[in-house]
Amino acid sequence: MPRLIALLTDFGHHDIYVGVVKSVILSRLPKAVLIDLTHSVPPGDIPGAAFQLRAAAPYLPEDALFLAVVDPGVGGKRRPICARSGGRLLVGPDNGLLRPAASALGEPEFFHLDKPQFWLPRLSSTFHGRDLFAPVAAALAGGTPPEEVGAPITDPVTLVFPSPLIASGGARSARGEVIWIDHYGNAVTNFQPEYLAGALEDASAVTFTVGGVDLGPPRTHYGASASGEALVVLGSFGYYEIAVRDGSAAERLSLARGTPVWVRGAP
């Protein structure tokens, strides 16, 4: 049985782009099993895509192949690469997109996809998802080892997510930010419980503030507040998130990626 192929792109659903990538894969590997992680990454948003990819990665089978294409540099000098980490394979452009997921899954090795015999015969300069990444992914999912489709490299592009900062005045508070707004308008912050436990002088009773609004301590679940009320919960990927019960926190509190969020420890 071939490796499961999980797709994540910024191709959207308006065009045939995702369908054509799947067509190329299935033409070469008819027994391929494909799932969509998302294709609604904002166009060219490499950090957003990298965050989503890393969040999804642990839930896939242990031999999954990730085909991730957010590729504003297509046709230029950026390299096409494959990473192997913790048994999984990740295929995409060398622009940082694959790095956080690859590092979360294990100790990654990287390969430059430099063997044209695995690509479509004609390589466009605008759609390597179809012409290069899809056929290489089909080969890899079908059992070809990374060593055959590319040469090892040790200098892939790195990408680092914004870390929370310890505020001046010591470890009584910390400044983080919103790193993702989801479909419901929930605002995912870059605060994790483990971080706060390590960084704050006393993390036994944290409270959150955003845009001057005191959100109080984290609640147990969305329903632990009144309808329409803002609250903080520990989100499903391990980060605290700001939500509004039966509503959109992003709209209600004017939150966007990069909006600063403050946490104070116990006084």
Added chain:
Amino acid sequence: MPRLIALLTDFGHHDIYVGVVKSVILSRLPKAVLIDLTHSVPPGDIPGAAFQLRAAAPYLPEDALFLAVVDPGVGGKRRPICARSGGRLLVGPDNGLLRPAASALGEPEFFHLDKPQFWLPRLSSTFHGRDLFAPVAAALAGGTPPEEVGAPITDPVTLVFPSPLIASGGARSARGEVIWIDHYGNAVTNFQPEYLAGALEDASAVTFTVGGVDLGPPRTHYGASASGEALVVLGSFGYYEIAVRDGSAAERLSLARGTPVWVRGAP
């Protein structure tokens, strides 16, 4: 061959939520076959989701499993449940969502999904679609009977769709409402031909009115009117719907869910 798994949620396409649910299922049941009914139910819209689920249910194979998650009460006291009805299985939160489809398919039995050994090892309080419903669905689709994943219950939450009313003045007219607006802007009413035949004194020549606009009798198909003209047709799920040829009835006539619709029988 495992049961076909049909997904219906309000997760949208912006995030990896649907993809992660599928990942969990395929990690546990690699031969699972999954289809999407829709993931664009408005956030938290339980009646809308229940209507869609019931409409789709008869078209799935006779041993299908429905995984339906619209779950504003996640993490609180609402129970996770499974229903078995007419050979199919339905999995989701106990908030009324599964009930209309389960009742339409047969005589439903219900089970409280209270066996943590079938869940992911760590249960979040915000994403039971991933942590509880997906792994239980994988077990059930793979052949585990409902009795093993939960205890029988007899008091699931009910949900009743708004029924048309017979207007005062007898059975010469009836008042219903719009219960769904589709992608094309067609407005599905809660009038069915069988209802009108039973309720009106003379249903041989009904005419429809909405917002003061006389729509006349039902037409045979969309093309039976001029371009841009409003009309009523018998929609594909058995309800009369208001449409505008080559346009959106919802926009043109300012229709929304709950908009009252009147039917008059033959004079």
Added chain:
Amino acid sequence: MPRLIALLTDFGHHDIYVGVVKSVILSRLPKAVLIDLTHSVPPGDIPGAAFQLRAAAPYLPEDALFLAVVDPGVGGKRRPICARSGGRLLVGPDNGLLRPAASALGEPEFFHLDKPQFWLPRLSSTFHGRDLFAPVAAALAGGTPPEEVGAPITDPVTLVFPSPLIASGGARSARGEVIWIDHYGNAVTNFQPEYLAGALEDASAVTFTVGGVDLGPPRTHYGASASGEALVVLGSFGYYEIAVRDGSAAERLSLARGTPVWVRGAP
């Protein structure tokens, strides 16, 4: 193994329409493999759908079946048809939608789907995608030959894409137009390199103009311009397209389908 079934519709993602079509297919052909080309064709946009279908067609396996439904005439006199061309099958309404793809794949034969025994028992007048095309596609994908599901016809509806015009004053310039706006806001024109080589007196150094803006000669790839700058590149389906690096050409230059585009040859 059944033929791969590739779906292209204007059904959108808001409703269960696509899911129900797949349900009908899988009920009748449980081993069917389905992929989505797109379901976001603008409602009723037959030329747009035909363009997308033709663009995708060459990337599918050589025995693929295309199920394409953009069907404003559903329930009326338009015929349901199947085309066989170059080993592939195409199923949909006889309104021109299938024609360009069928002609691109080979020498098409056409069949009128006039055998009700292959349809669902009850045919609605509003959703032939579910009631007629899906079950016929399942039969064809499973091995039933087109001759059994319909009678041969020789007069399918034609559809011709807008061709570029040679401007008055001879072959020093040509007038084309925008034929598709994609998810990124790239504007696909109807100019192909082969056309320009044949039509212009000297195509060795063409330059493009749209809305009075000089776009210069085609560049090698999106990144060959400064961020925010408009440019022309040879797009992935063989047409020149107008793009803005890190932005939307459609928004920036107010482009839409039908917007005129000019090409001048070498002076």
